[in-house]
Amino acid sequence: PQLANQIAAGEVVERPASVVKELVENSLDAGATELLIDIEKGGCKKILIRDNGSGIARDELQLALCRHATSKISTLDDLEQIVSLGFRGEALASISSVSRLTLTSKPAHQDNAWQASAEGRDMQVEIKPAAHPVGTSIEVVDLFFNTPARRKFLRSDKTEFSHIDELVKRLALSRFDVSWTLVHNGQPVRQLRQATDTDQQQKRVAALCGKAFAQHASRVNVDYDGMSLHGWLVQPAACSEQAVQYCYVNGRMMRDKLLNHAIRQAYGHLLRPEQQPSFVLYLQLDPRQVDVNVHPAKHEVRFHQARLVHDFVVSALQNALSQLQA
Ligand code: ADP
Ligand code: MG
Structure with a gap:
């Protein structure tokens, strides 16, 4: 499954901004109204997305991480030559196959939060108790650490971050009802409160568009x-x-x-x-x-x-x- 995931990742995960896009879309799908996007080194070192959405139940954590079946291609070296296979919405599995991904979540009906991470070539998922408010955090560390060919295409941290910032801008302009916080290397870059009336929306447009x-x-x-x-x-x-x-x-x-x-x-x-x-x-x-x-x-x-x-x-x-x- 690791291999199939990495193939899919080639399509969906072009750069850190594509990871942010997939994760934020998942958060919005989960009904989140508050999003923290915490980035280190342009997302090449760390991407953390925390939301207050519906969360993922303990017994669904594993499913969320590994979905792909094995593919026909049999070696990792073949994989690095394939760029154009179709991709069908298996974002988490793909991202976790090319990074160290940790998923921490608590649905409202559950007493405790749980954390899942996939390790090693066979992506064994380990699940343990954790502390987390209602919602989900996904942390993606060392993107492309195991796919050197992909890593080579990454630009400077500054350029990668500018792609993330542009994405967040785009998304924030489409969801005035969501509050957005974007942090880079520990520094808050954008803080946008929920904008419910026209006045607040105008303010957000000023903050984002000048x-x-x-x-x-x-x-x-x-x-x-x-x-x-x-x-x-x-x-x-x-x-x-x-x-x-x-x-x-x-x-x-x-x-x-x-x-x-x-x-x-x-x-x-x-x-x-x-x-x-x-x-x-x-x-x-x-x-x-x-x-x-x-x-x-x-x-x-x-x-x-x-x-x-x-x-x-x-x-x-x-x-x-x-x-x-x-
Ligand atoms: P897809 O979005 O196409 O279903 P993903 O791989 O992006 O596939 O996500 C897998 C599943 O994990 C989702 O269907 C959803 O059930 C769950 N999930 C992922 N992220 C979140 C999140 N932030 N909050 C709640 N559920 C999530
Ligand atoms: Mg998705």
Whole structure:
């Protein structure tokens, strides 16, 4: 199983930020409203994610860690040459196969917390009692310690951390109802309280996207025929800092050609060719109208009624921009 896990890890775990992404998504899936992301040395030394979610019961700890069956490939050396096998949601098993992973958890109904860690080539799982409030902590130490080929692709701690920070930014902009703490080498880097009203959300946007963006951005808030577009956008001349571009479809961050095209078209002549628009936008539509899994890693999306979505975004933004100018 170790081998199959490592193969899967090749797809899902590209760098420390991908570990953080998988773990945070698990925490959010578990209903967490408070997240601590504690990083050492860009995540190459340590990644600790603590949440206040539903927790994992003692007798499910083992299952959470080892899920993969054996694969056809039989040696670790083969493994390092394989890069493109499919991956299907076995994040914990994969991550624990390329790091020293410890899982500590306590569901509300359980009296005590328990800790599980997988060791050695055969990933024997050891389970022992621990102290932990309701929720889960996952600690990932020495990422890629046993896969030198992967380790070689890691950049400097600073670069790896900047990927993590960017990810946390993206996620924090998609979940205002969650409080986020990001720590690097013992220093708090971001502390974002839950933002329940528009005022607090505006503050979070300022903290994440810069004061200039927050000051000049105007709110977009349009509903039409089961679709909605809300968020903030800036008229280019008003904001000289680097462009802020975040676009979410049904809560997931996307980089989509159709949406980018619609946004540019809405700006029209307001945007000189060399200028980049700045926006934080949330498009909400019937989930049956969109396939988000076209390519999860690439954040692509397919709209069933592409024309309609495109035109809705264009007119919603044109509307907002015309109010800006008035
Ligand atoms: P997947 O998310 O695709 O189910 P993972 O390997 O990411 O696979 O997680 C395995 C399982 O471990 C999850 O299905 C979930 O039951 C449990 N789990 C992982 N992380 C957490 C967490 N932070 N809180 C509660 N349960 C978790
Ligand atoms: Mg998962």
